[in-house]
Amino acid sequence: MVSAAIDHVSMVGAAGDWGGGNTGDGVYISGKTLPSTWYNVEGDPYPITGTYSITNSVFDNIETPAQANFLVNSKVVICGNTISMEIVPTIPPYEIDVFDNSNTNVLICGNRGTVSYGEAINVWQGALKSGLLPSTVTITDNNFQVNQGANGAVLLDFEPFSGAAPTLNAVVSGNVFQNSPYTPTCTPFPSCIWGYSVIVSVALKSTTVSLNNIAGGGADGIYLNGGPGTIIGNTITGAFDGVSLDVASGVHVAGNVIRNSVDNGINVTSINYAGSVPGTPSSNDFIMGNFVHNSGTYDLYWDGQGTGNVWCHNIYQTSSPSVLPSC
Numbered sequence: 001m002v003s004a005a006i007d008h009v010s011m012v013g014a015a016g017d018w019g020g021g022n023t024g025d026g027v028y029i030s031g032k033t034l035p036s037t038w039y040n041v042e043g044d045p046y047p048i049t050g051t052y053s054i055t056n057s058v059f060d061n062i063e064t065p066a067q068a069n070f071l072v073n074s075k076v077v078i079c080g081n082t083i084s085m086e087i088v089p090t091i092p093p094y095e096i097d098v099f100d101n102s103n104t105n106v107l108i109c110g111n112r113g114t115v116s117y118g119e120a121i122n123v124w125q126g127a128l129k130s131g132l133l134p135s136t137v138t139i140t141d142n143n144f145q146v147n148q149g150a151n152g153a154v155l156l157d158f159e160p161f162s163g164a165a166p167t168l169n170a171v172v173s174g175n176v177f178q179n180s181p182y183t184p185t186c187t188p189f190p191s192c193i194w195g196y197s198v199i200v201s202v203a204l205k206s207t208t209v210s211l212n213n214i215a216g217g218g219a220d221g222i223y224l225n226g227g228p229g230t231i232i233g234n235t236i237t238g239a240f241d242g243v244s245l246d247v248a249s250g251v252h253v254a255g256n257v258i259r260n261s262v263d264n265g266i267n268v269t270s271i272n273y274a275g276s277v278p279g280t281p282s283s284n285d286f287i288m289g290n291f292v293h294n295s296g297t298y299d300l301y302w303d304g305q306g307t308g309n310v311w312c313h314n315i316y317q318t319s320s321p322s323v324l325p326s327c
Contacts, residue, residue, distance in 0.1 A: 001048070010057065011023070011059050013061035014061060025064050025067055026066060027054050030071075049073045050074055053076070054079075057082075060085075061084070063089065064094050065096070066097070070100050071101045072104065078106070078108045081113075083111060093118040093119075100126065101135045108121060108138065109138070109142065111142045114144070115150045119151040119153075120144040121139055121144075123137050123155045123168070126164070132167045134169060138171045140172075142175045143176040144176070144178070146178065155168065166204055173211050175213070177214050198216050198222070199212065202224075202274045204229070209231045213234075213235050214234060214236045216237070216242075221236035221241070222236070223273075225246045225247055232254045232255050236256065236257070236261075241266075243265070246273050248268075251285045252285075252288070253285070262296045264296075265293070267301045281306035286310050288314065289313045290314045299319060300320075311327075
């Protein structure tokens with residue numbers, strides 16, 4: 001068992017040859033081997049358990065200021081930090097990076113910062129290691145200016161891609177993500193646009209996205225692939241699609257205010273852009289009590305596939321089909 005607290009530390013980098021800077025990681029908290037056998041790309045096998053915190057610190061021009069990876073039965077707090085990047089990175093940075101933790105709770109709260117490219121908060125489960133026990137990440141009260149199509153929060157559970165059950169639970173609540181206008185250059189467009197979305201959830205065990213303020217520019221405000229999940233009480237302005245459910249089942253979308261979407265305000269499809277294992281059409285999704293206005297194509301869009309989808313008590317002007325299944 002190992003515990004560590006990093007508080008009121010200042011780290012300042014400069015231009016260099018490490019992804020555009022001269023410093024890679026700021027604070028790197030990492031275990032090694034987790035419960036089952038895997039190829040250890042990190043080094044010698046030393047699993048660690050404990051309580052860790054990175055708080056009230058300043059990180060400037062650091063490629064990845066805070067990481068917490070390969071932990072077992074642990075608690076992690078990454079809160080109250082200020083993060084900035086003035087140099088232009090050659091490798092997209094992850095400002096806060098969390099992956100492959102087993103039976104571990106991670107709280108990411110009250111951080112403030114700017115992201116030129118890449119991701120403000122990156123959470124992966126099962127990326128290098130399978131057979132993990134369920135873990136939970138809570139992302140709340142953060143404020144990030146994300147530019148050039150960068151992501152606010154990316155949540156990916158790789159377990160279902162290999163046929164295993166998902167093990168990542170996530171709550172993303174009360175954050176502010178401002179995304180500058182941007183036209184993605186990915187190919188083919190728009191099949192790759194999920195990767196540019198402000199909040200991305202792919203194949204999680206459970207997802208709650210609530211009470212966030214999202215200003216998107218050329219990317220989806222919230223993209224959810226898989227399910228189940230809850231998307232409630234968010235304000236989304238100027239995204240590509242305000243809320244996009246793609247091969248998503250058992251998702252509740254309620255009480256969101258979505259304005260000025262480039263394409264659709266709420267988009268329910270079965271294209272499976274992210275390519276997660278759930279391959280059945282979007283079904284049993286409940287879209288209720290949303291205010292959707294001034295979308296470029298349709299306020300509400302459904303591709304007509306799947307069963308059990310319900311659209312109830314929404315305030316909108318345009319939809320496709322013109323008559324949606326109602327409660």
